[in-house]
Amino acid sequence: MGSANYKKRMTEVLWELLDNVLNTEEPLNALFGSLELLAGLMNCEGGAVWLLDTETQRLVPVVSIGKVQFTDISVENGLGVEGIVTASGQSVVVESTLSGNYPGSIFDEYGLKVQNMLCVPLKSLADTLGCIQLINRRDGAGFSDEEQMLCRQAAALVAFAVEEQGCTVSAGEKKEVLISLRGVTKEFPSGEGVIRVLKGIDLDIYRDEFVVILGESGCGKSTLVNIIAGMDHLTDGTLIIDGKDFSSPTEAELTRFRREYLGFVFQQYNLMPNLTAQENVKYIAELVKDPMRAADAIAKVGLTDRAKNFPSMLSGGQQQRVSIARAIVKNPKIIFADEPTAALDYRTSIEVLEVFEQIVRDRGSTVVMITHNPEIARMANRVIKLRNGRVSSVRVNLRPAQAAELVW
Numbered sequence: 001m002g003s004a005n006y007k008k009r010m011t012e013v014l015w016e017l018l019d020n021v022l023n024t025e026e027p028l029n030a031l032f033g034s035l036e037l038l039a040g041l042m043n044c045e046g047g048a049v050w051l052l053d054t055e056t057q058r059l060v061p062v063v064s065i066g067k068v069q070f071t072d073i074s075v076e077n078g079l080g081v082e083g084i085v086t087a088s089g090q091s092v093v094v095e096s097t098l099s100g101n102y103p104g105s106i107f108d109e110y111g112l113k114v115q116n117m118l119c120v121p122l123k124s125l126a127d128t129l130g131c132i133q134l135i136n137r138r139d140g141a142g143f144s145d146e147e148q149m150l151c152r153q154a155a156a157l158v159a160f161a162v163e164e165q166g167c168t169v170s171a172g173e174k175k176e177v178l179i180s181l182r183g184v185t186k187e188f189p190s191g192e193g194v195i196r197v198l199k200g201i202d203l204d205i206y207r208d209e210f211v212v213i214l215g216e217s218g219c220g221k222s223t224l225v226n227i228i229a230g231m232d233h234l235t236d237g238t239l240i241i242d243g244k245d246f247s248s249p250t251e252a253e254l255t256r257f258r259r260e261y262l263g264f265v266f267q268q269y270n271l272m273p274n275l276t277a278q279e280n281v282k283y284i285a286e287l288v289k290d291p292m293r294a295a296d297a298i299a300k301v302g303l304t305d306r307a308k309n310f311p312s313m314l315s316g317g318q319q320q321r322v323s324i325a326r327a328i329v330k331n332p333k334i335i336f337a338d339e340p341t342a343a344l345d346y347r348t349s350i351e352v353l354e355v356f357e358q359i360v361r362d363r364g365s366t367v368v369m370i371t372h373n374p375e376i377a378r379m380a381n382r383v384i385k386l387r388n389g390r391v392s393s394v395r396v397n398l399r400p401a402q403a404a405e406l407v408w
């Protein structure tokens with residue numbers, strides 16, 4: 001600590017952060033990038049950015065990284081470390097406690113013992129907008145004066161950007177958890193032993209939200225979604241869906257759950273070649289209790305004039321739209337889409353994403369989409385980033401992008 005190299009790195013981080021703040025149009029992305037930079041520099045176990053909802057005077061965690069994934073939580077302004085920092089505009093440092101745990105921290109509820117913490121205000125010219133909080137240095141060192149100063153400066157830059165862009169949050173709406181995972185692991189047999197692909201996933205997915213699960217190839221996205229969607233069993237942990245425990249379901253329970261609850265869209269369209277577009281949809285509709293009309297589902301994906309075509313007569317994008325129609329015709333509570341545009345070119349991908357956008361808007365269904373493309377993640381209400389079998393971050397998009405705005 002305190003070496004010339006480290007100081008150089010601190011200066012570089014400040015520049016990087018400035019660049020990130022100036023060049024990111026979406027303030028939340030700037031917040032997220034800044035948090036990642038600061039937590040990375042100081043090698044912290046976790047961190048969060050809290051913003052004040054001025055109407056309710058409560059603080060909402062809009063971005064979190066590392067061990068602690070905040071879900072449904074808010075803190076009263078003036079209370080708790082976050083509230084004190086925001087209300088007073090002063091930073092708070094909690095130094096390493098020898099045996100222990102900083103008492104009364106909301107992190108307790110999330111199973112993280114706070115050994116040390118730095119919390120700095122997001123202070124703009126007029127107001128304090130919230131705070132940036134960093135938890136538990138892995139090396140156990142305290143936060144030096146220089147580091148505290150760096151964080152305060154960084155927070156001031158970030159606050160400026162947030163204020164310029166007018167970033168608002170609302171703690172008022174109470175979200176309902178539809179899917180809840182705790183400590184979910186998944187191992188596959190490999191040679192003599194096993195490989196652990198999911199390493200303890202804690203995650204809540206809310207009713208009617210559009211969630212993107214983002215991560216590089218091989219990080220465990222499909223494995224995770226296959227478990228949530230009842231296509232694979234978890235090794236350890238709990239999975240609750242709509243209040244029901246699906247941690248170790250019977251095959252019969254699973255089959256019923258998949259049929260009545262879920263719609264799927266995969267990278268491959270998996271259409272029946274000898275059925276027309278509409279027949280492909282109708283055949284699925286006949287399996288469930290309360291379906292939409294096949295013709296209506298076809299209309300929703302904009303293929304009415306192609307309803308009588310066989311898959312071989314349709315483009316890749318059109319075939320994917322048929323498979324979306326097949327997913328929505330069941331009136332499912334949850335729609336899963338695993339890399340639905342991975343096989344499509346850019347323009348066709350956007351068309352397919354527009355269909356998803358419309359489904360989210362019109363039907364208010366919960367949509368869980370997997371992608372490795374960060375640009376697509378901009379459409380989501382929340383972005384869950386996986387890395388190497390763990391949730392590495394959760395980000396709320398306060399203003400989700402429209403499909404038509406995406407570029408890659």
Ligand SMILES: Nc1ncnc2c1ncn2[C@@H]1O[C@H](COP(=O)(O)OP(=O)(O)O)[C@@H](O)[C@H]1O
Nearest residue numbers: 188189197215216217218219220221222223224
């Ligand atoms: N049935 C399986 N048996 C053994 N290993 C598997 C199995 N399914 C997936 N894996 C491994 O798990 C890891 C994560 O795979 P996957 O969930 O498909 O990743 P992603 O969808 O993020 O690309 C990969 O290393 C993959 O090889």
Ligand SMILES: [Mg+2]
Nearest residue numbers: 221222223338
């Ligand atoms: Mg995959």
